[in-house]
Amino acid sequence: MDSQQERTSRQQRHGIGGIGWAIIGTVFFGSLLAIGILPRLSQRSELEAAVKEASTLPSVNVMTAHRAAATTNLELPGSVVALNQTTIYARSTGYLRRWYADIGDRVQAGQLLAEIDSPDTDQQVLQAKAELAQAQANVSQTRASLAKGVADLKQARANLLLALQSWQRWKVLVNQGAVAQQDADTRYATYQANLANVEAAQNTVNSDSANVEAAQANVFASRANFQRYSVLQSYKKVTAPFAGVITARNVNSGALITGGTGNTNTSNTTSTSNTTGTSSTNTSLYTIAAYDALNVNVSVPQSSSALVQAGQTAQITVRELPQRVFSGKVVRTSNAIDPNTRTLLTQLEVQNLDGALRPGMYATVKFAINRPNPPFVIPGSALVVNAEGTQVATVTKNQTVHYQKVGVGRDYGTEIEITSGLTGNESLITTPTVDETEGLRVQPVAQKAK
Structure with a gap:
């Protein structure tokens, strides 16, 4: 009996222990489950709140800035101008006899362009030539007078020497008592007279020498005047100062030409060859421009002025020649920013041997700019x-x-x-x-x- 009760008691104790362990295990695993699930539930709530909040925020498109290319093209408008252009004026006054070149003609340096009839200048040349001859004759005359004065001076000196020696001899004879004092005084007076003659002859020689120098200076002046009028006479033939193209002819044959620098009224001038009725006084004859090499003027903005340097090359194009690209080189800048436009005047030189470009054209200039920090x-x-x-x-x-x-x-x-x-x-x-x-x-x- 006792054994049976003990066995029953042990079985009950073993049963209670199993249940307890089951309860403990359940609690343990429940705690672990709570530890793992609760944070996830919290994170999920936060995520849902964030998604809800994000769905209510306005969306905007964003991007990041990128660097510009290290080499960029700078395109600017430019104006084609002649490398050498001038207006030709007459230096000789007269009537235009004939002109030999018209607009569009290519001429060489020294080529005859026009001739002027200048009778006034011709007469001035003749008068200057006659005055030069007269001055030269006057020099010859004064030189002859000088030569005569020198001869008279020599004669006067010889007479003075003779009178001195004669007076000295008579002076000795007076001391010896051989002759009278009166005779010695006469010899002394003769000596004094010859001395005065020498001084007068010397003065005459000096005067003649001065006359010769004056006459010679007059010759120089007359020769210079003659050469001046001869040069003016040579201006009757108007020639080209350099090789280029005639861009304007402003007079016709028979027009009165006044030598000068263009200070007369030139309102009637025209660049066409048909200048009929040009009878007013006008010293402007031609305008000539050199086309073999041209300049292109460009106004570079202040922000890019430091990037353009002398010697830099650029591409030049014009609308009328779409298939041509000309190469230009920066030859100079004004080295000063224009306060009105805030630009730097830059000048490029471009070769134009075939004459494709013309002064006055509008051009596009493209610079290749290297930027170290774009x-x-x-x-x-x-x-x-x-x-x-x-x-x-x-x-x-x-x-x-x-x-x-x-x-x-x-x-x-x-x-x-x-x-x-x-x-x-x-x-x-x-x-x-x-x-x-x-x-x-x-x-x-x-x-x-x-």
């Missing part, structure tokens, strides 16, 4: 210009809108250069609106830069 480029729509200045709208790491001031460079139309204000890491709103105010939370949507 600026950023953004879409033009990303730029905001308001009372605060020039800005771009960015999205911060906290997904809030922030407006950043920037400096702009060249405008390419759809894109624009940013010279300052960006680091390249900003998320730029591609098309900001007035609703996107400073500090507004937004949902950025990344887009690739074009």
Whole structure:
């Protein structure tokens, strides 16, 4: 009996222990399950809240700025001008006898262009020539007078020497008592007279020498005057100062020409060959331009002025010759910015041996600019210009809108250069609106830069 009770008691104890262990295990595994599920449930709630919040934020398209190319083309308008162009005026006064060149004619340096009838100049040349001959004759006459004066001086000196010796001999005879004092005084008076004659002859020689010098100077002046009128006479033939093309003829045969520098009325001048009725006084005869080499003037903006240097090459095109590309070289700049246009006058030289380019043409000049630190480029729509200045709208790491001031460079139309204000890491709103105010939370949507 006792044994049976003991066995029953042990079985009950073993049963209670199993249940307890089952309960403990259940509690243990329940705790583990709670530890694993509760954080997930919390994270899920937060995620759902974030998704809900994100779905309520306005979305904006964003992009990052990209660097411009290291080499860029700078296209500017230019004006073709002649390397050497001048207006030819007459130096001789008269009537135009004949002209030999018309507009469009190519002429060489020294080629005869026109002849002028100048009777006044011809007479002045004859008069100057006669005055020169008269001056030369006067020199000969004064030289002959000088020669006679020199001979008279020699004779007077010889007479003076003879009178001196005679007086000295008579002086000795007077001391010896051989002759009277009166005779010695006569010899002394003769000596004094000859001395005066020598002085007078010397003065005559000096005067004749001065006359010779004056006559010689008069010859020089007359010769210079004659040469001057001879040169003016040579201007009756008007020649080309250099090789080029005649771009204007302003007179006809028979027109009165006044020698000068173009200070007369030239309102009736014309660049056409049919200048009928040109009878007014007009010293402007021709305009000539050299075409073999031309200049192209370009106004470079101040922002690009430091990038254009002497010796740099550029491509030059004109609308009328679409298949031709001319090569030009920068030969000089004004080295000063025009305060009115804020541009730098730059001059390029281009060869034009075939005469395809003409002065006055409108040209397009393309420079290849190398930039060691190229600026950023953004879409033009990303730029905001308001009372605060020039800005771009960015999205911060906290997904809030922030407006950043920037400096702009060249405008390419759809894109624009940013010279300052960006680091390249900003998320730029591609098309900001007035609703996107400073500090507004937004949902950025990344887009690739074009």
